[in-house]
Amino acid sequence: xxxxxxxxxxxxxxxMACNQKRKEEIMPTTKKVSAKDILGNPDYLAISxxxxxxxxxxxxxxxxxxxxxMKILSAMGIKVLRTYNVQPKLPHASNVLKAISELKAEDPNxxxxxxxxxxxxxxxxxxxxAPNHDIESPNNExxxxxxxxxxxxxxxxxxxxxxxNEAMVKWATSYYVQPDVxxxxxxxxxxxxxxxxxxxDLWITSSDDFSSWGGGDSxxxxxxxxxxxxAVDYISMHTYPYHNTxxxxxxxxxxxxxxxxxxxxxxxxxMERSIKFSKRQYxxxxxxxxxxxxNKPVHIGETGWASISNGHYGNNGSRATDEYKEGLFHQQMRxxxxxxxISCFYFEAFNERWKDARNxxxxxxxxxxxxxxxxxxxxxxxxxxKGIFEGLTRGxxxxxxxxxxxxxxxxxxxxxxxxxxxxxxxx
Numbered sequence: 037x038x039x040x041x042x043x044x045x046x047x048x049x050x051x052m053a054c055n056q057k058r059k060e061e062i063m064p065t066t067k068k069v070s071a072k073d074i075l076g077n078p079d080y081l082a083i084s085x086x087x088x089x090x091x092x093x094x095x096x097x098x099x100x101x102x103x104x105x106m107k108i109l110s111a112m113g114i115k116v117l118r119t120y121n122v123q124p125k126l127p128h129a130s131n132v133l134k135a136i137s138e139l140k141a142e143d144p145n146x147x148x149x150x151x152x153x154x155x156x157x158x159x160x161x162x163x164x165x166a167p168n169h170d171i172e173s174p175n176n177e178x179x180x181x182x183x184x185x186x187x188x189x190x191x192x193x194x195x196x197x198x199x200x201n202e203a204m205v206k207w208a209t210s211y212y213v214q215p216d217v218x219x220x221x222x223x224x225x226x227x228x229x230x231x232x233x234x235x236x237d238l239w240i241t242s243s244d245d246f247s248s249w250g251g252g253d254s255x256x257x258x259x260x261x262x263x264x265x266x267a268v269d270y271i272s273m274h275t276y277p278y279h280n281t282x283x284x285x286x287x288x289x290x291x292x293x294x295x296x297x298x299x300x301x302x303x304x305x306x307m308e309r310s311i312k313f314s315k316r317q318y319x320x321x322x323x324x325x326x327x328x329x330x331n332k333p334v335h336i337g338e339t340g341w342a343s344i345s346n347g348h349y350g351n352n353g354s355r356a357t358d359e360y361k362e363g364l365f366h367q368q369m370r371x372x373x374x375x376x377x378i379s380c381f382y383f384e385a386f387n388e389r390w391k392d393a394r395n396x397x398x399x400x401x402x403x404x405x406x407x408x409x410x411x412x413x414x415x416x417x418x419x420x421x422k423g424i425f426e427g428l429t430r431g432x433x434x435x436x437x438x439x440x441x442x443x444x445x446x447x448x449x450x451x452x453x454x455x456x457x458x459x460x461x462x463x
Contacts, residue, residue: 067147071195071239074116074149075270075335078374082116082151083109084338084383086128089408089431091393093126102135104430106148108406109385111424112416115147118243118337118381120201121155122182123175129153133190140192149195151272151337151381153243154183156200156218161211172217180221184234191235197225198243198272198337204256205245215260218242222267239269243337246273246317250324262328271325272337272381275317277310278365281354281453285463287313288354289456299452306453307364311372314339318378336373340383341365343413345399354459355451357399359438363415366405386410386430406430411438414446 074080087097087105097105109117119129129152139146157173160166180199187194199221202208222242228234242264247256249271265271281288287309290302297305314336322334342349345357366382373380386406392398405416410430412420417437419425425435439446454462 068192069149069195070237071269072237074195075239075379076333076377077379078377080115080149080379081113081370082118082379082381083114083385084340084381085109085117085119085132085385086388087132087386088128088388088390091389093128093390096126096128096131099131099135099138101431102132103139104428105386106132106135106139108410108425108428108430108435110146110148111428112419114385116149116151116195116379116381117385118151118153118198120153122152122179122186123155124178124182130186133186133193136193137190148193150190150193151196151198151243152183152186152194153198153201154179154221156203156213156221157211158213158217167210167212169212170214172213176217176221180224184225184228187234187238191238194238196239196241198241199225200242200244202244202248202274203242204248204261206255207245215248215256215258215264219260219264219267222264226267241268241270241272241337243272244274246275246321249273249321250328251317251320257324262330265325265328265330265332268332270333270335271321272335273318273321274338275314275336276339277313278341278349278356280313281310281356282348285354285459286456288356288453289459290453291456295455302452303361303450304364307361307368310365311368314369315372335379335381337381338383339369339380340403342399342402344397344402346395346397347399349399350397351451355453357402358450359414359446360450362413363417366415406435407438409433410435412436413438414443417441 087102089097117132119132122129133150136148156176156179159168159171159173161173183197187197199218203213204215204218206212222240225234225240229236229238247253250256250261288306290306294302294305318334325332325334341362342357343359343362347353349357369380369382384403387402387404387408389396389401389408391400405413407413410433412435420435420437428435
């Protein structure tokens, strides 16, 4: 039998193409992405994460518990987590990295990255001695070195190191430091990158209140801050209209012109004003940055809204707190930041009760989009409806809705903001 060479060659090429296609279908999708690819990209939603489930951080979440949470967040489209410290007695961040690494080994298509925080303190912070805000804690060096070690151990996961959390803002009276301390450690990390001792693609920042980045009081406008802005790879700023409903409530009160509109409209308009409040703070930071001749990306390292409060923000306070307002804030904040190309590390994923362990209804315990038991709050009821949590659990319990999904019941707990006159009378 004569061999038809052209047909034979075509057959070989066809078989090879089929085999290659089959290989591509079997082979995992491996991506090599950097902070530059992630930050500002709406396909990489970000969130602040603490997996603590008990009243004390002495009870660390286990690796299986962390993996449970990672799967839930991944199902939501979250691909970037923010952690806060790498202190020796709190292995939470290193365990998060281990959990992600194991999930990636189990499923090469699993994608999750980390903004790794290194906690920075002043001398005598959290002791019975008076804090010395002009001298840094001797513990800071070890904290930075542990962050470096983890970034080098998990270079495929750690994409940002944040030097300090609200470490410069002067209302953090227990521990704040001067900007030159943050600058020192940012420069140290940038030098390690230049020397090849850290990935050149790793981004370095500090995560702090908008005022600490020059967006507020002029007392923050010091030379060390200007140098810091020029030293970081991007600015990570915090904005909390929620807290400002008590501390700076001018934007929050219902204006006289709106006193006769329906209550639901008063609430929705107050939440629109809250987003505008954050936009003004964001603009104030970018304007200060430009005023000193710098041009860096600016992203939101923290913002959020609590769902329960028996303090400043509850029924006897600013009346800012309930799941409906939290849901509106989350939705509008995501819409704005995604559209504007701003990463928003929304605070936070799950409720944590160690933050105000003696007061179960303290607002700090209730910023999560999920309850401790893994119930989805109103902000993400729609994700439950879409079935994205099917087969996933927290603490062995399936993901269900708060209020059993009954919006009428939820609305019974919704508070109408006070009028401007009421606010003026109490401030």
